[in-house]
Each structure stands twice: as structure tokens, then as C-alpha cells.
Amino acid sequence: MEQNMIFTLLSMLCLHINIVASLKSSTNKYALLAFKSQITSDPNNILAKNWSQGTPICNWVGITCGSRHQRVRKLNLADMGVGGTIANEIGELSFLRSLIISNNNFLGFIPDEIGNLSQLREIEMQDNELNGPIPTSFGFLENLHKINLSHNRLYGEVPNRIFNLSFFMAIDLKNNSLSGSLPTNICNNLPNMERLRISCNRISGNIPPSLGTCRELQLLSLAYNNFSGSIPMEIRNLSKLQSLYLEGNNLIGLFKVVFIYINLPKHNVFQKIVKLKNIVNHSHHRYFIHS
Ligand SMILES: *[C@@H]1O[C@H](CO)[C@@H](O)[C@H](O)[C@H]1NC(C)=O
Ligand SMILES: *[C@@H]1O[C@H](CO)[C@@H](O)[C@H](O)[C@H]1NC(C)=O
Ligand SMILES: *[C@@H]1O[C@H](CO)[C@@H](O)[C@H](O)[C@H]1NC(C)=O
Ligand SMILES: *[C@@H]1O[C@H](CO)[C@@H](O)[C@H](O)[C@H]1NC(C)=O
Ligand SMILES: *[C@@H]1O[C@H](CO)[C@@H](O)[C@H](O)[C@H]1NC(C)=O
Numbered sequence: 001m002e003q004n005m006i007f008t009l010l011s012m013l014c015l016h017i018n019i020v021a022s023l024k025s026s027t028n029k030y031a032l033l034a035f036k037s038q039i040t041s042d043p044n045n046i047l048a049k050n051w052s053q054g055t056p057i058c059n060w061v062g063i064t065c066g067s068r069h070q071r072v073r074k075l076n077l078a079d080m081g082v083g084g085t086i087a088n089e090i091g092e093l094s095f096l097r098s099l100i101i102s103n104n105n106f107l108g109f110i111p112d113e114i115g116n117l118s119q120l121r122e123i124e125m126q127d128n129e130l131n132g133p134i135p136t137s138f139g140f141l142e143n144l145h146k147i148n149l150s151h152n153r154l155y156g157e158v159p160n161r162i163f164n165l166s167f168f169m170a171i172d173l174k175n176n177s178l179s180g181s182l183p184t185n186i187c188n189n190l191p192n193m194e195r196l197r198i199s200c201n202r203i204s205g206n207i208p209p210s211l212g213t214c215r216e217l218q219l220l221s222l223a224y225n226n227f228s229g230s231i232p233m234e235i236r237n238l239s240k241l242q243s244l245y246l247e248g249n250n251l252i253g254l255f256k257v258v259f260i261y262i263n264l265p266k267h268n269v270f271q272k273i274v275k276l277k278n279i280v281n282h283s284h285h286r287y288f289i290h291s
């Protein structure tokens, strides 16, 4: 039994080395075939049938190439029911702008090599079973606009550097097991940030007052973590805020003051009040409804 398994593993390894050797010439095709080789579950045979060596990669399902040169710009495998680990070779798709593998059964670690894809603008890996840390190499992806890693099993600290990527508009890390605290200067370089969702993790420490300088924020959700201390007054500077979720933490005091100062656009008052009410511990009636 065990010998059989070792033999199988060795054959797989040799096969892998062969693939590596014969395809180095065409980097994008090689990277995609390496990616395919780590897909262990494809119940509808989508990649098995469609990603065939006989057809140009730009005709493969989920692949969009640039118009001038035949390099992969977008990889979109959302909702295809595929599963497996993500091959490190994905980091060789140097022209990739969009990496979308959401709502599948991907597991294992997110490869550090993704941090080599300097043109990447969006990463959507939500609704998988990925674990391990968010690669610190993500902090070098200077063109990132959006990252969604929600509903996975990621742990470790959120790399501080990702909060220094000035094009960011949306960061969603909801429902993982991330720990550590948020950097005090979190919003020093996030002038475009509209949606920041970190709820349902294990983040502790204070809510950084500098969040008040993310002036475009419409959604801020820090709910169900282990934040302590008070809600910073600076949040009242967020005049575009529509949804604020802070419940399920160890926060104290000052709810009234924060609430009064939040500028409520008339048409949205009801929605905001409903959502803001959730911040506070109702048994203390510390919230204040301002209309
Ligand atoms: C692969 O899928 C694409 C897009 O759905 C389709 O145009 C193409 O004909 C398919 N190729 C093969 C070999 O099935
Ligand atoms: C790609 O990323 C890996 C891991 O982060 C790194 O070791 C490697 O040097 C990078 N390669 C290139 C060509 O940048
Ligand atoms: C949280 O993420 C895990 C892993 O993807 C998933 O199984 C679970 O249903 C999610 N929980 C909620 C409440 O969304
Ligand atoms: C943040 O980014 C700016 C440039 O956008 C750079 O000058 C600065 O060193 C970066 N800070 C950190 C902590 O990475
Ligand atoms: C991230 O994905 C989840 C689940 O699909 C979705 O509900 C959420 O709106 C997305 N977040 C952002 C910022 O787009």
C-alpha cells in the first residue's frame, strides 16, 4: 500500500518535472498548465475538457488575453465548482490584471509568488477554503484596487503594507481567523478606500483614530473581533459613511458623541439608524437616535 503510494507520488513528481522542462518556452501556457495540474477536483470537467493543449490559451474558458500581445490579462474561474491548491506558477502570468477564483473549493496556502504580478488590480478569492497567512508579498502589488478574501480560513496577521497601497478601493477579509491589530496609521495612504470589511476575525487592539482620514469610506465593518478601547471621535469625519458595524467587540463609551456627529444624508437616515443601532449594547441604551 505505502510503497504503491510512494511510487505514485514519485511518478507524479517526474511528470511534473517533465511538464516543467518541456513548457518553459511558453511561459503563460506553462503557468496555466501547471495551475491546471493542481486542480484535483473538476466535477463538470470544465478545465479537463476545455484547457486542451491543442487550442490557443486565449480561447480557453475563463482566460482573457490582451488585444495586442497574446498574454493573459484576466483569469476568471468564479463559480466553476473546481478545487485544489493554487500553483506557485501563477506568479508567472506577468501581465495579469484580474485574478478571480471565487466560490470554488480552493484550499491550501495562497502562493507568495502572486506578489510578483505587479499589474494586478483585483484579487477575488472569496468563498473557498484557503488557509495560511495573507502573503506579505501582496503589500508590493501597487496597482491593487480591490481584494476579496472573505469566507476562507486564513490566519496570521494582516500584512501592514497592504494598507499603504494608494489605489485601494475595497478590502474584504470577512470571516477568516486573522489576528494581530490594525496599524495606527492605517489610512495615511488610502485616499480612495470605499469599503473596508474585516468583520468576523480575531483582530484586537484599538480602533485606529486615523480611520477618520479614509474620507471616501462608505462601508466600515469591524464587527465580531476583539477590538477594545473606545470608538474614536475621528470616525465622525467620515461624511460618506453609510454602514458602520462595530458590534461584537469589547468597546466602551462615547457612543452618543460619535453618533451625533456622523453626518446623515436625509434619504438614508432610516438605513443608517438601523445599522448604527447595532453598535451598542442595547441593555445600556447608550446609543442616541438623531434624525
Ligand atoms: C472552451 O470554452 C470556450 C469558451 O466557453 C469556447 O469558446 C471554446 O470553443 C471551448 N474550447 C474547447 C476545445 O472546448
Ligand atoms: C517571485 O516571488 C517569489 C516569492 O515571493 C520570489 O522568491 C521570486 O524571486 C519572485 N520572482 C520574480 C521573477 O520576481
Ligand atoms: C466562513 O467561511 C467558511 C470557509 O469558507 C465557510 O465554510 C463558512 O460557511 C463561512 N461562514 C459564514 C457565516 O459565512
Ligand atoms: C508607503 O508608500 C509610500 C509611497 O506610496 C512610500 O513612500 C512609503 O515608504 C510607504 N510606507 C511603508 C510603511 O511602506
Ligand atoms: C466579497 O465577497 C462577498 C461574498 O461573495 C460579497 O458578499 C462581498 O460584497 C464582497 N466584498 C466586496 C468588497 O466586494
Ligand SMILES: *[C@@H]1O[C@H](CO)[C@@H](O)[C@H](O)[C@H]1NC(C)=O
Binding pocket: 202, 204, 205, 226, 228
Ligand atoms: C481579546 O483581547 C484582550 C485584551 O484586550 C485579551 O486579553 C484577550 O485574550 C483577547 N481575546 C481573544 C479571544 O483573543
Ligand SMILES: *[C@@H]1O[C@H](CO)[C@@H](O)[C@H](O)[C@H]1NC(C)=O
Binding pocket: 212, 233, 234, 235, 236, 237
Ligand atoms: C476629524 O476629527 C477630529 C476629532 O473629532 C477633529 O479634531 C478634526 O478636526 C477632524 N478633521 C477634519 C479634517 O475634519
Ligand SMILES: *[C@@H]1O[C@H](CO)[C@@H](O)[C@H](O)[C@H]1NC(C)=O
Binding pocket: 281, 282, 283, 284
Ligand atoms: C451588555 O451589557 C451587560 C451589562 O454589562 C452585559 O451583561 C451583557 O452581556 C452585554 N451584552 C452584550 C451583547 O455585549
